[in-house]
Amino acid sequence: MAALGAGLEAIFAPRSIAIVGASQDATKIGGRPVELLRRFGFPGAVYPVNPRATEVQGLPAFASVEALPEAPDLAIIAVAAEAAGDALDACAAKGVKAAVIFSSGFAELGEAGLAMQDRLRATAQRSGMRVLGPNCLGAASIAERSIATFSVVLENGLPPVGPLGIASQSGNIGSYTALLARERGIGASRFITTGNECDVDIADAIAFLARDDATTVILCVLETCRDAARLTGALEMAREAGKPVIVLKIGASEAGQAAAASHTGALAGSDAVFDAVFRRAGAVRVHSVEQLLDLGHAAAVLGDRLPKGRRTMLLTASGGFGVLLADAASAAGLSLPSPSAETQRRILDVVPYASPRNPVDATAQMSSRPAILEAILAALLEDDACDALLVLMSASLNLPRLRSVYMPTLRAVREKHPDKVVMLAVHGPADAVAELTAMGFPVVDGVAPSTQTLAGLCDLAAARLLPPLPAPLPPAPTIDGAALRSEAGAKQALAAAGVPVLPERVVASTAEAVQAAMAMGLPVVLKIVSPDLPHKTEVGGVMLGLDSAEAVAEAYDAMLARVRAAAPAARIEGVLVSPMMHGGxxxxxxxxxxxxxxxxxxxxxxxxxxxxxxxxxxxxxxxxxxxxxxxxxxxxxxxxxxxxxxxxxxxxxxxxxxxxxxxxxxxxxxxxxxxxxxxxxxxxxxxxxxxxxxxxxxxx
Amino acid sequence: MAALGAGLEAIFAPRSIAIVGASQDATKIGGRPVELLRRFGFPGAVYPVNPRATEVQGLPAFASVEALPEAPDLAIIAVAAEAAGDALDACAAKGVKAAVIFSSGFAELGEAGLAMQDRLRATAQRSGMRVLGPNCLGAASIAERSIATFSVVLENGLPPVGPLGIASQSGNIGSYTALLARERGIGASRFITTGNECDVDIADAIAFLARDDATTVILCVLETCRDAARLTGALEMAREAGKPVIVLKIGASEAGQAAAASHTGALAGSDAVFDAVFRRAGAVRVHSVEQLLDLGHAAAVLGDRLPKGRRTMLLTASGGFGVLLADAASAAGLSLPSPSAETQRRILDVVPYASPRNPVDATAQMSSRPAILEAILAALLEDDACDALLVLMSASLNLPRLRSVYMPTLRAVREKHPDKVVMLAVHGPADAVAELTAMGFPVVDGVAPSTQTLAGLCDLAAARLLPPLPAPLPPAPTIDGAALRSEAGAKQALAAAGVPVLPERVVASTAEAVQAAMAMGLPVVLKIVSPDLPHKTEVGGVMLGLDSAEAVAEAYDAMLARVRAAAPAARIEGVLVSPMMHGGxxxxxxxxxxxxxxxxxxxxxxxxxxxxxxxxxxxxxxxxxxxxxxxxxxxxxxxxxxxxxxxxxxxxxxxxxxxxxxxxxxxxxxxxxxxxxxxxxxxxxxxxxxxxxxxxxxxx
CATH class of the missing domain: 3.30.470.20 (ATP-grasp fold, B domain)
Known part of the structure; x- marks a missing residue:
């Protein structure tokens, strides 16, 4: 396996790109990248490869990879699955640094496809060329205008250049993320979809973005994990680089897991274990593309200014919205402390009819004059119990009069309290949102989304305080066979490992049983010891609460008789005597x-x-x-x-x-x-x- | 109290409107309705009342209500709280049918405000005039262009005329609902906010909409309930009229409930009880304005074609989105049956590489030709296990080529399967969404919202099958004092009411206890009987598992001694003997x-x-x-x-x-x-x- 993220600069920042299977038709997968590279102004060389054309979409075409005038940094392979192996070999022979294979019809179709995919993998490993795909939508770098994708979402334009790196196993979900980013004016650096992952996997993508200067926040869409060590390694690299990773891991439900396993052909793994892996690595999980983008954008805007805790002050101009916001904040797991008496007094000083508790309802007075708004914001931000302030503005900025109060006041507040976290819940207009974002406010549309995003920011802040990953344990000597054979053996092994067990003895006669019981103190429990009887209760092999020597003796004999009758073939290695425990x-x-x-x-x-x-x-x-x-x-x-x-x-x-x-x-x-x-x-x-x-x- | 909904036609469809406190300044609350009535073309007479002007915003003004040339159907009162009482009295004297009081400064401010509000209520009750408010944003009828509100959300236009009636206690949340409806092109009939509810309450609003020909679906925003019987009565009227009621009840969390109680000045009530009340009345609850509108709109589009059950087929062109959709559908409580073998075969016949299970991933082939899409849709809709089909189209309709496949095919499917429920999850463009909606498809933007809306439609369908409300019980005779005094009395009373209790006896001596125990069969329990000891265990007043006459006698004596020591002042009325029960x-x-x-x-x-x-x-x-x-x-x-x-x-x-x-x-x-x-x-x-x-x- 290649080192994590190695060689991906040839995919993201190639100086030259060949398109193998380039098409005249800009709607075909072999035509789209040619068209997109030209439309968005890729500055490097573009080489269409097509044996049946001398020119493709106005560019000179080449009959084969061999015929190219140079070894391009990147080759896009958009030919039928059956031809992709030869094409990739030709690229390797030419000295191409990386290839993106759009073609589908590989592992996702089962055995035959898997064999073809194995050939691609072998070529990658043999040549050192990095290969993305097959069955993927490719990759793009926004600033570099390097478009190695046929994703239809780029039809209407690229997202603005910005700090979000989007890495997705799913081509469609990754594309949709990029589309929403463009629509909302949220800036992205790179976009990569890994598809069947014959060579480059999602861990490579995360690792590359962790080292990428153009990226400060990593958005990840995960369908499965084919190599746990690589994934956790890549998440650790991002954490060491101080870059938040936000993960939309799909397959949270049983139905979704079944679908994911069938879709990716990989083992699903327990969703709860994924959760635990993300938590340990400091990655924060979300459950929709919208949340992915909201949280990623907010994290990028805030940078190092994450909330120090979950104590959130809510501010609205409406009692009803305050209640709705409090409901949403509670559901998101934020805590809502009461402002101090001093803070409440400061609020009532400027708005006597305000409700100064949390949520603070400052009434329509809040936006009547900048001085009032500024006084309220200052009072809340200067409260010791305020880790973050969430201001619900709903559609207010659509009204010029309110906008003229809010915008300069918020700008002043940012200057005065540069370290404070003030989340704004704003429903348009776009230019006001852009202006507030430029001031450094995280801005989210909607009551629940704003609270969920703020809670996600708190999770990211908490993740920074995580201890480093534990060092791996040395492998232990081979396990003692006795541990696998019986309860007594298992307990001995676990006790040696540090799990507390009762003082207990395996005995072989009635007399021994009585003696052991009296030595350890009554009452005791008897249990049959047999490698063939993992479920002892079912054969009558457990007797509880024996509180006299007679009871022990009687129980011993009766139990053996019962077990022998119920399971005549079972090997019986004795009877375990242990103290009967109560209380707990x-x-x-x-x-x-x-x-x-x-x-x-x-x-x-x-x-x-x-x-x-x-x-x-x-x-x-x-x-x-x-x-x-x-x-x-x-x-x-x-x-x-x-x-x-x-x-x-x-x-x-x-x-x-x-x-x-x-x-x-x-x-x-x-x-x-x-x-x-x-x-x-x-x-x-x-x-x-x-x-x-x-x-x-x-x-x- | 006025009959539910009586007289509200004067608020929603007045022939003439007076504005008391009319202002030249169109941004003031007394100026805004004048401006809006003119801008949106209210066809009736508009009478500004202002003692200091002869003309307001180009209309002739009147010095007083008395001076008006006729008794207007509706008076808007936009004066200071202190002047509102006189203004309302003048309206009553003039014979005005209904009044809307914008003014704030009443019950929401406590005692003094409450007294002023009581005067408004008294005027309403005495005169029979219906009074909306005070402290409310008013009401509007879209088709009639009757605008009795100063809500800022109408600044940028009205929603289109349509079947959704919006009734909200919160002015701001109600307004925001109307704003989102306008932005999304969702049609509304009426809009009403009830504020402090001195006379017209939310139940009136629901009841009016239940009888209103212009309204087929009722959206309700609830902060509190001041009269349970009126609310349940109004919900029942809507149910009898066959009109879905969708409720955004705020205050779901503890923090929200505390805020709601402080905001409305009314008792909060248990949120779980509200839930139960809605469920019994067939109203469906949502938790955001967006859900309120999504579900209301979908219900209006579907009319009587609600899903017959929760069995949902999911169709996508993307494996990843299929997983995400399955996760969301599971979370929303939809069930995802597997399509029949026949259905799967029909899908594979047209798309051999499809994943034909649920979610169905038809791959990009799904949108390659209308015949393919139509065949897949028909196969799923004709499957017996399909109560509803949810098709995730994400942003596909933004691409002309895909749109040209989807639109005619979906039109044909609607014609061929007019009774089927096909929910579409579509991310723009607006004109395609409008076209699909006009065809009769419920269309929602987003993965989770589409599944939540479909689940809400299933809830609405289930609500139609609810039995009618139970008839109220006749009041019972006064409760027997003994029931309140002791466990024995309580059990006797509950037994008489049909709650099964053990055969048991109250005894007054050791001998009686033993006799009772032997008669009912051992083992027995003894419990002290005393009106002063509700928590018997704490004073040693309970003895369990007495399995012999001696044990009963001993326990009886010991218990009495213990209880007398622990609670010397307690009146002891005897000892209860009852059988000891095991198993259960x-x-x-x-x-x-x-x-x-x-x-x-x-x-x-x-x-x-x-x-x-x-x-x-x-x-x-x-x-x-x-x-x-x-x-x-x-x-x-x-x-x-x-x-x-x-x-x-x-x-x-x-x-x-x-x-x-x-x-x-x-x-x-x-x-x-x-x-x-x-x-x-x-x-x-x-x-x-x-x-x-x-x-x-x-x-x-």
């Missing part, structure tokens, strides 16, 4: 292998919480104790652990420590273990620890 | 008084489900058994009752019957009872019933 909250801990990201660790409350309500936290393994604590806190039922309804607080630190230990073990033995279940982990009241009462390791 | 799911049933809608009934699973996860269903009381069953099904934890993880199915019918019985009791005794708690209601496995194990009735 039962949790489920687990680890499994995600098809994309490898080992992951999961935690939820026991019983219906995890299984019916699907209230489970999942992260790529390993996690450290702080991440494990964050997993616990992210559970909807966290209050149950945290002392809700007069319950004792659970020993969260012990639970987090067990999660972290399990995650390290799972990560180190990822090659040998398909799944680990600790069910239950009994989390006792604070200070009393946690303990795994049962454990199962499934090899694979 | 504990639920919490309750009733309380909502400040707006009166008695409501609540149900949730016991323990942390209701209290930590807030997984509770609430409805206005009474509910019938079917509604009670719907409440159970709406719980997130419903699976726990429905046999999740191998549990026995709970006796849902018995639980529903208990809920309905409790709700009837609560409704009948609403005047005397603040709260009823049944905690727990033990719901036993199917066929074994449910039983209230504890009950408390709080008077008030």
């Amino acid at each position: 909250t039962e949790m489920i801990l687990g680890a499994k292998r995600d098809p994309v990201f490898g080992p992951v660790v999961l935690v939820g409350l026991g019983g219906i919480f995890a299984e019916v309500l699907q209230d489970v936290a999942v992260r790529p393994a390993p996690v450290n104790e702080a991440e494990a604590m964050a997993m616990l806190r992210s559970l909807k039922a966290f209050a149950v652990l945290d002392g809700a309804r007069g319950r004792p607080k659970a020993d969260l630190a012990a639970a987090a420590s067990a999660i972290a230990a399990l995650s390290r073990y799972a990560a180190q033995h990822a090659a040998d273990i398909a799944e680990i279940d600790i069910n239950p982990l009994l989390v006792r009241p604070a200070g009393q620890g946690a303990v795994a009462l049962d454990a199962l390791i499934v090899p694979g | 799911t504990e639920m919490i049933l309750g009733a309380k008084r909502d400040p707006v809608f009166g008695p409501v009934v609540l149900v949730g699973l016991g323990g942390i489900f209701a209290e930590v996860l807030q997984d509770v269903a609430v409805r206005p009381a009474p509910v019938n058994e079917a509604e009670a069953m719907a409440m159970l099904r709406s719980l997130k934890a419903f699976a726990v009752l429905d046999g999740a993880r191998g549990r026995p199915k709970a006796d849902l019918a018995a639980a529903a019957s208990a809920i309905a019985a409790l709700s009837r009791y609560a409704a009948q005794h609403a005047a005397d009872i603040a709260e009823i708690d049944i905690n727990p209601l033990l719901v036993r496995p199917a066929g074994q019933g449910a039983v209230a194990l504890d009950a408390l009735i709080v008077p008030g």
Whole structure:
């Protein structure tokens, strides 16, 4: 594999471009780039290659790649799938630095197409030429006027030159993002769609943009991930470069995941794991193209001036809109502190009938005179509890009189409070929006979008404080076979890894059982030990609450008889005696292998919480104790652990420590273990620890 | 109170309008309606009233209302709050039919303002004149060009004439709705904002629109409800008229509710109860102005052709967009069935590389020729599992070539399948959208908005099948004081009302306790009976699982001693003996008084489900058994009752019957009872019933 992002300058800033399969017809995929390069004024050489023409759209054409007067930096290949392999080989032979293959009919069609695609990949790897596609819409650089795409959204023009880099696996969604950017006057630097990713993948695109001077914010549309290490590596490069990455990852729903798997031919992976990967890498996820653009644009406008926290003051000229805005801000996860008494007084000083709490309703007086507006804005911005101010202006700027109040006042406020975050929710007109944006205000149209964007900015700010990624663990020695054979073996292995388990003994006779029980203290639990019986309860292989020597002896004999009757073929290696524990909250801990990201660790409350309500936290393994604590806190039922309804607080630190230990073990033995279940982990009241009462390791 | 909607024709279709406080300055609130009436060509007489002018904006002015040459149908009052009372009295004396009071400074400012507002209300009631406001933005009728508003959103023009009636308590949100309608070319009939509602309230507005021939769909913005019976009555009138009501009710969050209560000065009421009221009345709730307009417009375009169910086929030309659309459709609650094998074959016949499952990705081939598009659309529409088809066209219609394929094909499809619901997600251009809308397609811009709108149409269709509202219950005789005094009394009263309780006895001696226990069968529970001890457990007044005569005798004595020590002053009326029940799911049933809608009934699973996860269903009381069953099904934890993880199915019918019985009791005794708690209601496995194990009735 090529180094992340290596060689992509030949795609984004080529000095010369050949179009293999160039067409006279500007609506054809082989004609469109010729037309677009000319229309938008690409300054370099453009070489149409077409064996049946001497001239294409007014440019001299060449019969073959071999016949070109020089090795172009970039070749666009727009021929039938069957001819693409030969064309790419010709490019490699000529010394072309990078190729973009528009042609479809490869891996997306199954076996036959996959073989053809493998040939493209082999050519790329052999020659060192970077190859984008196949089955992609290509790439474009706005400032360079380098248009290696046939995307129809460029028909009506390019976005303005600006700092947003758009990297998309989906050609159509990427294109639509560029279209919306153009319509809204939002500036973009580069645009790239990676399609089937025979060579250049989305990680290359992100990595290139992370190092690209023309790009300060990276917008990413993700359908799948074919190489987890490359994706996380690229996200880490962006984070090190201080460039926000905003991800529209599609396939959030089951129906969407099924569609994505069928569409991309790649494994879907768990959407929750993607979420966790983005969170760890400091990338912020959105769920629509509109949010992608709103947040990316706002992040680009703000640069380093991100909100220091989620405490947001809301300002409107309308009580009703204030309520709507408060609803939306709450839904977006912003917090709405009350302004200080001093702030409220300052507001009432200028507008006596204002509602000075949060949301602040300054009534129509707010826009009556600049001095009033400025006083209100200053009062709110100077409040210690104000991390960000969101001003809802709805359609006010369409009225010249209001505009004449708002614009100079806002300009003055920016000069006076250059470090403050003031988000404006504005519904047109476009020139006022552009003017406010130029002043340095993030401007979003709409109540919910403005609150969601502000919340996204808070997420980006929080992501800057993330610790660096943990160093990878050294691989552990080969796993002990005993760990895979029985509960006792699993517990021993997990205990060695740092997961607390009960003192317990495997015994082989009634007398031994009684002796062990009396030694560890009554009451005890007996469980059958057998590599053939992973579900012990179903064969009567568990006896609880045995509180006398007689009860232990009786239970031992009865259990063995019952299990032998129920599962005559099972190998029985003994009986596990362990103390019976009371008091605490039962949790489920687990680890499994995600098809994309490898080992992951999961935690939820026991019983219906995890299984019916699907209230489970999942992260790529390993996690450290702080991440494990964050997993616990992210559970909807966290209050149950945290002392809700007069319950004792659970020993969260012990639970987090067990999660972290399990995650390290799972990560180190990822090659040998398909799944680990600790069910239950009994989390006792604070200070009393946690303990795994049962454990199962499934090899694979 | 005036009959619902009575007399509002004088506001919406006046033959003549006086403006009291008419101003020369067209930007002032007394000048704006004069200017707007002239600009938009109101055909009737316009009478400026201004004691200091003989002419206002070119119209002859009158010194007073008395001096007017006739009694105008409508008077607009745009004077200071202090002068509004006299102005309204003058209008009443002159015989004006209705007045709109723009002036602010009334109830929204507290006591002094409230007194002035009460005078306005008294004048309205005495004279029979309908009065809109004060502190409102007024009303307008688009077709009649009757503009009794100073809303700035009309500065740039009116919406086109059309079937949407806009009724809003919030002046600004109502105005913004009208503004968006104009920008999007969506037709409106009337626009009314009710402000402080001294006389005309939102229920009047809804009721008028329900009977208004110019209106087929009612959009409602609700901040609060000052009269529950009027609101539900008006919603019922709309339902009887077959007119969809779409409600943007603000104050969904705690922060929003607090702001709404402070803004309107009215009690907030529980947002969940509003939800339940809307659901029962068949009104569909949305959460943004954009959704309000999208759904209202789509409902108006479709008329009676609503989807028969939620089974939706998704069609795109892009795999990525298909995934995004599937995510959004899932989030909106649509179901995505797989097309039949026959349908899939028909699609693959015309586009061999299509992905024929749902979402259907027909690739760019979809728009290559009309015959292909038509074949795909026909295949999907003729599939039995297709209640609605959603076609994502994103920005395709901006390209002339694609437009030339889509438009005639879609026209033909409408003619061939006139009854089918085909929702189009289209991003411009405006003239294509208008053309498609004229063909009868609901058209929405955006992936999430199109799925949300389609889901809203499904909700509207489901609302048509709702049974009529239940007849009100006859009031019950005065509540028996015993019910309020103790658990035993509460249970007797609830048992008489149809809530199942255990056979149990109140005893007064150890011997009686033992006798009762042996008669009803062991094990039993003992509980202290005292009007002074609502929380029995805290004083040691509950003993469980007594399984012998000795245990009962011992427990009886020990409990009395403990309770007397813990609460020496408490009056002890005996000890309740009841059978100890095992096996079943504990639920919490309750009733309380909502400040707006009166008695409501609540149900949730016991323990942390209701209290930590807030997984509770609430409805206005009474509910019938079917509604009670719907409440159970709406719980997130419903699976726990429905046999999740191998549990026995709970006796849902018995639980529903208990809920309905409790709700009837609560409704009948609403005047005397603040709260009823049944905690727990033990719901036993199917066929074994449910039983209230504890009950408390709080008077008030």
